[in-house]
Amino acid sequence: MIDLLRYDFMQRALIAALLVGLAAPAIGTFIVQRRLALLGDGIGHVALTGVALGFLTGTAPVLTAVVVSVLGAVAIELVRERGRTGGDVALALLFYGGIAGGVLLISLAPGGSNATLMSYLFGSISSVTVQDVWVIALLAAAVLGVVTVFGRELFVLCQDEEVAKASGLPVRFLSLLIAITAALTVVIAMRVVGLLLVSALMVVPVATGQQLTRGFRSTMLLAMLCGMVATVGGLTSSFYVEVPPGALIVLFALGGFVLALGLGRFVRRSRPQESN
Amino acid sequence: MRGGQVSLDRRPVLRGIDLTVRPGEVVAVLGANGSGKSTLVRALLGLVPLSGGSTLLYGTPPTRFRQWWRIGYVPQRLSVGGGVPSTIREVVASGRIARQSRFRLTGQADAAATARALEAVGLADRAGDPVQALSGGQQQRVLIARALAGEPETFVMDEPTAGVDAESQQLLADTLAGLVARGRTVVLVAHELGPLEPLITRAVVLRDGCVCHDGAPPKAVGAHALPGHDHVHPHAPEKPVSPLDWRPTS
Numbered sequence: 001m002i003d004l005l006r007y008d009f010m011q012r013a014l015i016a017a018l019l020v021g022l023a024a025p026a027i028g029t030f031i032v033q034r035r036l037a038l039l040g041d042g043i044g045h046v047a048l049t050g051v052a053l054g055f056l057t058g059t060a061p062v063l064t065a066v067v068v069s070v071l072g073a074v075a076i077e078l079v080r081e082r083g084r085t086g087g088d089v090a091l092a093l094l095f096y097g098g099i100a101g102g103v104l105l106i107s108l109a110p111g112g113s114n115a116t117l118m119s120y121l122f123g124s125i126s127s128v129t130v131q132d133v134w135v136i137a138l139l140a141a142a143v144l145g146v147v148t149v150f151g152r153e154l155f156v157l158c159q160d161e162e163v164a165k166a167s168g169l170p171v172r173f174l175s176l177l178i179a180i181t182a183a184l185t186v187v188i189a190m191r192v193v194g195l196l197l198v199s200a201l202m203v204v205p206v207a208t209g210q211q212l213t214r215g216f217r218s219t220m221l222l223a224m225l226c227g228m229v230a231t232v233g234g235l236t237s238s239f240y241v242e243v244p245p246g247a248l249i250v251l252f253a254l255g256g257f258v259l260a261l262g263l264g265r266f267v268r269r270s271r272p273q274e275s276n
Numbered sequence: 277m278r279g280g281q282v283s284l285d286r287r288p289v290l291r292g293i294d295l296t297v298r299p300g301e302v303v304a305v306l307g308a309n310g311s312g313k314s315t316l317v318r319a320l321l322g323l324v325p326l327s328g329g330s331t332l333l334y335g336t337p338p339t340r341f342r343q344w345w346r347i348g349y350v351p352q353r354l355s356v357g358g359g360v361p362s363t364i365r366e367v368v369a370s371g372r373i374a375r376q377s378r379f380r381l382t383g384q385a386d387a388a389a390t391a392r393a394l395e396a397v398g399l400a401d402r403a404g405d406p407v408q409a410l411s412g413g414q415q416q417r418v419l420i421a422r423a424l425a426g427e428p429e430t431f432v433m434d435e436p437t438a439g440v441d442a443e444s445q446q447l448l449a450d451t452l453a454g455l456v457a458r459g460r461t462v463v464l465v466a467h468e469l470g471p472l473e474p475l476i477t478r479a480v481v482l483r484d485g486c487v488c489h490d491g492a493p494p495k496a497v498g499a500h501a502l503p504g505h506d507h508v509h510p511h512a513p514e515k516p517v518s519p520l521d522w523r524p525t526s
Contacts, residue, residue, distance in 0.1 A: 150378070155370055165323055167373045169373065210360055213361060214363055215406070216360055
C-alpha cells in the first residue's frame with residue numbers, strides 16, 4: 001500500500017476513487033428508495049453522447065458530459081412525472097438514444113472511433129489528471145452538499161410524494177434536484193468505473209447496507225462506507241493483479257453484498273422479535 | 277370547496293361538490309367504494325387537480341398556500357419504496373418537515389414532538405425498529421404519529437381505520453378524542469366508523485361523485501342504512517377562516 005502511494009497517478013486515482021465511493025452511494029440511497037435504481041444507467045448512456053460531443057467540438061469531454069447528462073436527467077424526470085405509466089420505457093428510450101448518439105457523434109469527430117469511447121465506457125482511473133481530480137472533488141462536494149442540506153426533504157419526498165406535497169415541499173424542484181445530482185454523480189464516477197458500471201456504485205452499496213441496518217440514515221452511512229471500501233479495495237488490487245480497476249471495484253461491491261446477505265440473515269435470526 | 281369537479285382519465289369522479297369545513301369540526305366522509313371519498317380529500321388539499329370549481333385552504337388556493345404546517349395529511353397507506361429500511365422514529369420525525377427550515381438542524385422541539393407522537397400511538401418502545409417489519413395496523417399508527425408530530429391544526433386522514441385491528445382502532449379513537457378536546461379540526465375518510473362514531477360531529481356521504489348527505493352523522497352505519505334525503509346546511513357567516521373551502525368559479 002505504501003509503495004502504491006509513491007506513484008503520482010496512483011495518488012490521484014485513489015483520491016478519485018475515495019470521492020466517488022463516498023458520493024455515489026449517498027445519492028444512490030434516495031434513488032433506490034424512489035425505485036429508480038436504473039436511473040443511473042439511463043443517465044450513464046446519455047452521458048456517452050455528451051462525451052462524444054466533447055470530442056466532436058474539441059471541448060473537454062467531462063464538461064460536455066455534465067451538460068448532456070444533466071439535460072438527460074431532467075428529461076427522464078419530466079417524462080416520469082407526466083406519464084403515469086411507462087417510466088421504465090422512458091428510461092429505455094434514453095438508453096438507446098444515448099448509445100446511438102454517442103457512437104454516431106464519435107465517428108464524426110476527427111480521428112475518433114468507438115475505441116475512443118472505450119475508456120469512458122469502462123473507466124480509466126489510472127489516467128486521471130490533476131485537473132480531473134479537482135473536477136471530481138468539486139462535483140463530489142456538490143453531491144454531498146445536496147444530500148446534507150436537502151436530506152430531510154428528500155427523505156419525505158422519497159417516502160411519499162403526496163405527503164411531501166401536503167407538507168408544502170417543492171416537489172418538482174426536489175425531484176429535479178435528485179435527477180441532477182444523480183447526473184453529476186454519473187459524470188464523476190465515469191472515470192473511475194466507466195459509464196456502463198456507474199450505476200453499480202449507486203445501487204450495490206445501498207443494497208449491501210440495507211441487509212444489515214434498520215434505518216434510513218444508517219443504511220446511507222453504511223452504503224457510503226461500503227462504497228469507499230469497494231472503490232479503494234478494487235483499485236489497489238487491480239494495481240497488483242493487472243486487471244481493469246472498474247470491473248474489480250464493481251466485483252468488490254458485489255462481493256460485499258453477498259457477504260452482507262449472509263451476515264444479515266444471521267443478524268436477523270438473532271433478533272427474532274423483529275420479524276413479525 | 278365549491279362546485280368542485282375532478283376527472284381522472286376524463287371520467288368524472290366528483291361532480292359539483294360544495295363543502296366547507298369549519299374549525300373544530302370532526303367530519304367523516306362516508307360512502308361506498310369508488311364513490312370518490314379519497315379523491316375528495318386529496319382534491320381538497322390540492323393533491324389532485326380540479327377540472328372545475330376551486331378549493332381554498334384557510335382562504336388560499338393550494339398552489340399559493342404557504343402554511344402547510346397547519347395541515348396534517350395521513351395517506352391511505354405507508355408507501356415504502358425500494359425497500360431502503362426506515363425506522364419508525366425516522367418516519368415520524370419527518371412529520372416535522374413543514375415546521376423546519378432547510379438550513380437548520382433538527383432541534384429539541386422537533387425531538388420532543390416526535391417523542392410525544394410516538395407515545396400517543398403506543399410505539400415509543402419500538403421507535404428504532406424498521407417500519408417495514410410492522411403490521412398494517414401498526415404502520416397506520418406510524419402514519420398518524422407522523423401527522424401528530426407536525427402538530428397541525430387540521431388533520432386530513434384517508435381511511436385511517438381500513439385494515440386496522442380492533443386494538444389500533446380503539447387507540448386511534450382515543451388519540452382523536454384528545455385532538456378534538458384540544459379544538460383540532462379533523463376530516464377523515466372512512467368505510468365504517470367503528471369506535472370513531474361518537475366523535476364525529478358531521479357526516480358527508482358521497483354517492484357517485486356527489487354529496488348525497490351532509491349533516492348529522494347517521495346512526496346506523498353502512499351504505500344501505502344511510503338517509504337518502506338531501507340535507508342542505510345553512511352556512512354560518514364566515515367569521516373564522518375555514519380550514520378547507522371549495523368555491524365556485526362561475
